[in-house]
Amino acid sequence: MVFNSFDFVGFIIPVLLLYWLVFRKSGVYQNILLLVASLFFYAWADWRFLALLIASTGINYYLGLKIYQSEDDDRKRNIFLYIGLVFNVGLLLYFKYFNFFYEGFFDLLNIFGADLSYSTLQILLPLGISFFTFQTLGYLIDVYNEEIEPSKDILEFSVFVTFFPKILSGPIERAASFIPQTQIKRTLTYEVFVDGLRQILWGLFAKVVIAENCAAIANPIFNTYEDQSGSTLLLGTFFYAIQLYADFSGYSNMAIGVSKLFGIQLMRNFSTPFFSTNIADFWRKWHISLTTWMMDYVFTPLSFTLRRHQKRGLMIAIVATFVLVGFWHGANWTFVVYGLLHGIYFIPLVYSGKMNTSEIVAKGKWFPSIKEIIKIGLLFFLIMLTDVFFRAPSVTEAFAYLIKIFSSSIIDFPSVLTGTATLTTLILTAFFIIIEWINREKKHDFEISNYHVLLRWSSYIFIFLLLIFFGRSAETFIYFQF
Structure with a gap:
């Protein structure tokens, strides 16, 4: 159900x-x-x-x-x-x-x-x-x-x-x-009840429109990666990264929204993580409930035990914690490598002393700076490639996939761009990202309670239309397997 x-x-x-x-x-x-x-x-x-x-x-x-x-x-x-x-x-x-x-x-x-x-x-x-x-x-x-x-x-x-x-x-x-x-x-509070419905609507849109349309493109690419060009595989990693985020954040938004209907508040689980400029900030915004759990019950006592080793001890504690984060997801070496890589990405921050710094990108502004755009883009690219280990059935296939991305065929025209479905999905994804960018400083991704009533209802109707015309059936969520 x-x-x-x-x-x-x-x-x-x-x-x-x-x-x-x-x-x-x-x-x-x-x-x-x-x-x-x-x-x-x-x-x-x-x-x-x-x-x-x-x-x-x-x-x-x-x-x-x-x-x-x-x-x-x-x-x-x-x-x-x-x-x-x-x-x-x-x-x-x-x-x-x-x-x-x-x-x-x-x-x-x-x-x-x-x-x-x-x-x-x-x-x-x-x-x-x-x-x-x-x-x-x-x-x-x-x-x-x-x-x-x-x-x-x-x-x-x-x-x-x-x-x-x-x-x-x-x-x-x-x-x-x-x-x-x-x-x-x-x-029963009208404002909380309506906000719960609003969050359910956005979560539903993220799941059945964004995640499922991205899956329709990413799955065939991953399943036949030996026959695809490097450019197509690269595009496949992009769509899978968006699918993974939209699927799980969509579930979390619906769960939090449903809970609000009963007058109970659950913690926020995602806070626009793709707008992060460093890996530490990303994990403060991605699967927040798991990250904070691991930080409190694994990283903190481990780093305290290793404190005499200073930065090396801190680095070991972080890497060990994220190996467990990866392993939590499933009994497969791919998840271990996934967690290990994310732990390694923290090392430059540890040695630079910037691990605890958190940036709100373009706070109070409409647009980020060029420097922020570059940081966001590079971090997303790194996360996107690492997600290959999350998706691949084995470490061997994940490396084979990544190696082929950076082959000479990376300059070829991606075959999936020849169809209208891919272009439509890119437009829908752009809309999804824009709305999240607009609401990045709010309590959730579709928090529009302060908008004019006409604009609010226009937004609801527009999302409903997108659900009707572009929604795909989905029997389960990715994170049900964990």
Whole structure:
């Protein structure tokens, strides 16, 4: 049941009506409805792992309480934390990475002449496991570090873990910001409700118009890269980079927008990252919930441990963190290389001392400077090429793809430019980028509440027309696989 489906419309309308008309008397009633709706939503996606989600919720709720109750006994606190770490990381390692390490173990033995045959286990990946396990891991660590008190209400905690707008692909919420919202009765606010609808509309446009039209061009290019010219492959990387961003940011905008309809605010997950001028700023704006999680729970303690090594220690901590960022995405060496490269891109910033500087491009201006345009263009080009590892099925194919880009055929006329579909997609992408540029300093990419009413409604109608005439069907989102 994806957001851009009629099934979801049939699900969300009655839930909203019940939420605001029948269950509005108290926050407890609202939480009961949200929990039932969330469990139904997850079961609809894959009922086979509903018991796993419920078990994970109950176990982490219990461990959070035990860590807190053992505040005078460090030994017990450590034991309960380690149980939580082993349980949550163990879920990920088994369901997502077992075959990766299993294959790697036998491949290593065979390198040394063992000549062993093996077959992998048919392990199904529970939907959203990377997202809800990171949420519960962060929760337990925060309780252990005494940054938050544990939730003493299992209903509130269950809503935090299972809340359906974010359960499949995030954002990865923090308990400190989410759980307090479940402890009060939510009230219907016209401005928030309308802004949620507006954000859903923009997310829907990003997904079914931009991402799917870019995919229609990028997928055939990647699937037949051996037969394409370097220029065509380069254009394919461009369309894939836009597809990846529009797909995931589209989902995030819809998730945040749907959540607003229930009076709950989720964190922003993308903040126009393609307008960044350095790699550190890019990751402060790309998949923000994952980046901040990794910074807080991996990079910070690792850099503290390595602080005596100064810049070298900082560099090692950054590279190690981004290798894990890449590996979080999937059990494939392509994601490891993807994360490693992004970590390496930080090295010049570390040595120049500019890693913590953040620039708002052309703040308060309509146009960026020539210097800013060059920085934005070079960074996007670098990210675009690195995304090949994100898309390719193997590291070997990714390198083969990149090598062919920079062959002599890079000066050939791209074959995909001969059709009207590519030109149409380029125009739609330009419109998408322009709107994001205009709203780059606002709370989200389609925040137009301060516009004149005529301009607002003209914008809505125009987006609806684009959805009708250029939208493509889409059964899933890229990040569902993670």
